[in-house]
Amino acid sequence: MLAYLIRRLFNAVLTLLVVTAVTFGIFFLVPKATGTDPALLYIGKTSDAASVEGIRVKMGLNDPIVVQYGKFLKGLVAGRDYANGPDVQHCPAPCLGYSFKTDQEVTPLLLGDLPVTLSLALGAAVLWLIMGISTGVISALRRGTVLDRVVMGGALAGVSLPIYFTGLLASAIFVYWLGWLPQGEYVPFTESPGDWFVQLILPWITLAFLFAATYARLTRANMLEILGEDYVRTARAKGLRERAVIGKHALRSSLTPIVTVFGLDLGALLGGAILTEKVFNLRGLGYQALTAIQGNDLPIILGVTLIAASFIVIANLIVDLVYGLIDPRVRLA
Amino acid sequence: MSLGPEASIKEESTAPVADAADGRGGETAIAGRSLKQIAWRRLKRDKVAMAGAIVVIFLIVVAILAPVLTKWFGHPIDEYHIDQIDPTFSTPIGKFGGISREFLFGVEPTSGRDVFSRILYGAQTSLSVAFLSAVLSTILGTIFGLAAGFLGGWVDAVISRIMDFLLAFPQLLFAIALVSVLPDSFLFFGDRWSRVFVLVGVIGFFGWPYIGRIVRGQTLSLREREFVEASRSMGARSGRILFKELLPNLAAPILVYTTLIIPTNILTEAALSFLGVGIPPPNPSWGGMLSDAVTFYSIDPMYMIIPGGMIFITVLAFNLFGDGLRDALDPKAR
Numbered sequence: 001m002l003a004y005l006i007r008r009l010f011n012a013v014l015t016l017l018v019v020t021a022v023t024f025g026i027f028f029l030v031p032k033a034t035g036t037d038p039a040l041l042y043i044g045k046t047s048d049a050a051s052v053e054g055i056r057v058k059m060g061l062n063d064p065i066v067v068q069y070g071k072f073l074k075g076l077v078a079g080r081d082y083a084n085g086p087d088v089q090h091c092p093a094p095c096l097g098y099s100f101k102t103d104q105e106v107t108p109l110l111l112g113d114l115p116v117t118l119s120l121a122l123g124a125a126v127l128w129l130i131m132g133i134s135t136g137v138i139s140a141l142r143r144g145t146v147l148d149r150v151v152m153g154g155a156l157a158g159v160s161l162p163i164y165f166t167g168l169l170a171s172a173i174f175v176y177w178l179g180w181l182p183q184g185e186y187v188p189f190t191e192s193p194g195d196w197f198v199q200l201i202l203p204w205i206t207l208a209f210l211f212a213a214t215y216a217r218l219t220r221a222n223m224l225e226i227l228g229e230d231y232v233r234t235a236r237a238k239g240l241r242e243r244a245v246i247g248k249h250a251l252r253s254s255l256t257p258i259v260t261v262f263g264l265d266l267g268a269l270l271g272g273a274i275l276t277e278k279v280f281n282l283r284g285l286g287y288q289a290l291t292a293i294q295g296n297d298l299p300i301i302l303g304v305t306l307i308a309a310s311f312i313v314i315a316n317l318i319v320d321l322v323y324g325l326i327d328p329r330v331r332l333a
Numbered sequence: 334m335s336l337g338p339e340a341s342i343k344e345e346s347t348a349p350v351a352d353a354a355d356g357r358g359g360e361t362a363i364a365g366r367s368l369k370q371i372a373w374r375r376l377k378r379d380k381v382a383m384a385g386a387i388v389v390i391f392l393i394v395v396a397i398l399a400p401v402l403t404k405w406f407g408h409p410i411d412e413y414h415i416d417q418i419d420p421t422f423s424t425p426i427g428k429f430g431g432i433s434r435e436f437l438f439g440v441e442p443t444s445g446r447d448v449f450s451r452i453l454y455g456a457q458t459s460l461s462v463a464f465l466s467a468v469l470s471t472i473l474g475t476i477f478g479l480a481a482g483f484l485g486g487w488v489d490a491v492i493s494r495i496m497d498f499l500l501a502f503p504q505l506l507f508a509i510a511l512v513s514v515l516p517d518s519f520l521f522f523g524d525r526w527s528r529v530f531v532l533v534g535v536i537g538f539f540g541w542p543y544i545g546r547i548v549r550g551q552t553l554s555l556r557e558r559e560f561v562e563a564s565r566s567m568g569a570r571s572g573r574i575l576f577k578e579l580l581p582n583l584a585a586p587i588l589v590y591t592t593l594i595i596p597t598n599i600l601t602e603a604a605l606s607f608l609g610v611g612i613p614p615p616n617p618s619w620g621g622m623l624s625d626a627v628t629f630y631s632i633d634p635m636y637m638i639i640p641g642g643m644i645f646i647t648v649l650a651f652n653l654f655g656d657g658l659r660d661a662l663d664p665k666a667r
Binding site for chain 1: 634638649
């Protein structure tokens with residue numbers, strides 16, 4: 001078990017290294033391909049050649065890419081000093097550098113965005129798990145009925161609807177036409193839990209609808225497969241009530257694949273729900289990443305990619321560990 | 334997905350290699366005559382899937398005929414019709430986004446461009462990107478999946494690791510990043526088709542591990558089957574086993590997953606265009622129209638509903654058809 005854990009952690013770190021290296025590589029090529037100089041982005045176009053060169057030296061933009069990447073990694077672990085002669089700026093670990101555009105330190109900037117993304121993803125996750133699994137189970141138990149067809153038809157429609165359409169449609173209907181929900185922006189939970197809830201309810205429902213559709217289809221398919229298994233027949237034959245057959249025998253094993261998918265979906269969302277955040281104007285990690293990409297702001301892009309990839313990798317790890325707990329047939333080795 | 338091997342085991346030597354890697358092969362691309370007939374009969378009985386197929390064919394025809402149809406029923410895509418626009422709100426004067434006999438889907442806010450024509454040309458881009466990237470994913474996925482499953486050992490280890498790695502990637506983030514790095518126009522293509530190829534490359538590249546995993550898994554189990562062993566004992570070389578024994582048996586799952594990856598690609602293309610890194614304006618795209626609609630949707634909802642509805646109908650039709658195809662090809666189907 002311990003050996004397994006160590007190996008997995010080693011692999012996780014390796015994956016993260018490769019992700020950041022690839023990101024670094026790609027965005028090192030951006031300025032070359034498009035002819036934009038990061039130093040110019042950093043200081044503004046009007047500056048004279050000497051101060052631009054100063055910035056280059058200070059940010060290490062003159063170093064070869066490998067050296068720059070090495071310094072980035074060092075900053076991540078041990079913090080880093082940006083120095084040009086007497087002008088020294090210290091960036092404590094975990095240092096993700098400074099934004100080329102606004103000169104803000106990236107780590108606190110992204111930490112500030114994290115609550116928005118966390119609120120969005122976790123709230124939606126609770127909703128879609130409840131909605132998706134319950135409709136999937138009901139659909140499987142009432143297989144072939146009108147209810148099943150309606151629910152599955154709805155789920156298929158849900159899978160086919162992009163969030164950048166449902167999101168706009170939902171806010172057009174509930175905010176502008178019916179006026180049930182106020183216009184406005186994200187409010188931190190610590191500031192006003194009520195407003196936080198009101199502002200997030202539409203993004204939650206929209207996002208959850210999309211995922212619930214997928215989960216309902218998945219749950220129904222798994223459930224139907226399990227209901228056809230011999231052990232379910234045995235459970236019925238030995239006189240268990242239907243409730244116990246479904247709840248204890250069928251549901252548990254049909255949910256194991258859902259755990260895998262859920263972990264990966266949640267992991268991916270925590271790294272920034274770019275589309276949802278864009279549609280609902282939520283300033284989370286995804287929104288930050290999008291603005292950064294459009295402005296070639298390498299340090300922010302790297303930071304978000306690293307956080308996003310970490311969430312996915314951690315989610316993967318947790319899923320595998322949890323899998324061993326809920327399914328005794330799986331042995332970790 | 335156990336059907337591939339089951340059904341065509343008797344047919345394996347006569348089965349055509351077919352255009353397994355070509356997503357547009359339709360039902361005819363399935364290997365093994367008997368399987369083809371069984372599947373076709375099942376598919377014909379599935380009314381919902383057939384409806385999906387009809388909508389898909391209709392959309393393809395419309396996209397191909399876009400230049401002709403806009404000439405007959407619409408206006409050039411870049412022609413401004415300021416007279417259709419209310420100067421104070423920059424929204425269409427007519428009701429429902431300016432829908433009239435002359436402008437079938439209304440006009441665009443601010444510029445008054447014909448939405449009908451722009452939707453048709455948008456269908457062209459959307460479908461070409463989706464099809465071509467599905468083909469690319471399928472080719473890559475089949476090659477690497479076959480290699481990993483058949484060769485095993487370190488090849489399998491490397492390919493599997495790459496697939497895991499790609500699946501663990503913040504993909505949309507990377508697609509946005511890559512698309513914004515790659516050049517706007519290259520060779521002799523204009524900026525519209527250059528960007529189409531860039532999108533095909535990026536979407537197709539991130540899509541291959543999904544198909545690759547399935548092909549690998551199927552190959553792993555097929556490799557151990559008796560007919561492969563028999564073939565090998567008769568002295569067949571790896572090439573023959575790969576292309577004559579394994580690939581025909583993989584055609585069914587490959588076809589199904591290619592069909593099911595197309596709607597995902599449509600959504601991704603529209604998402605990228607919505608985020609402003611897809612098809613560059615003034616070229617029409619559904620995602621781009623939705624992104625323009627953000628400014629106007631509270632006063633001119635029609636301009637949002639039409640492209641959004643088109644995306645929905647197209648994706649739904651492909652999903653219905655793909656689901657039907659899977660059920661038709663899979664005897665275990667519900």
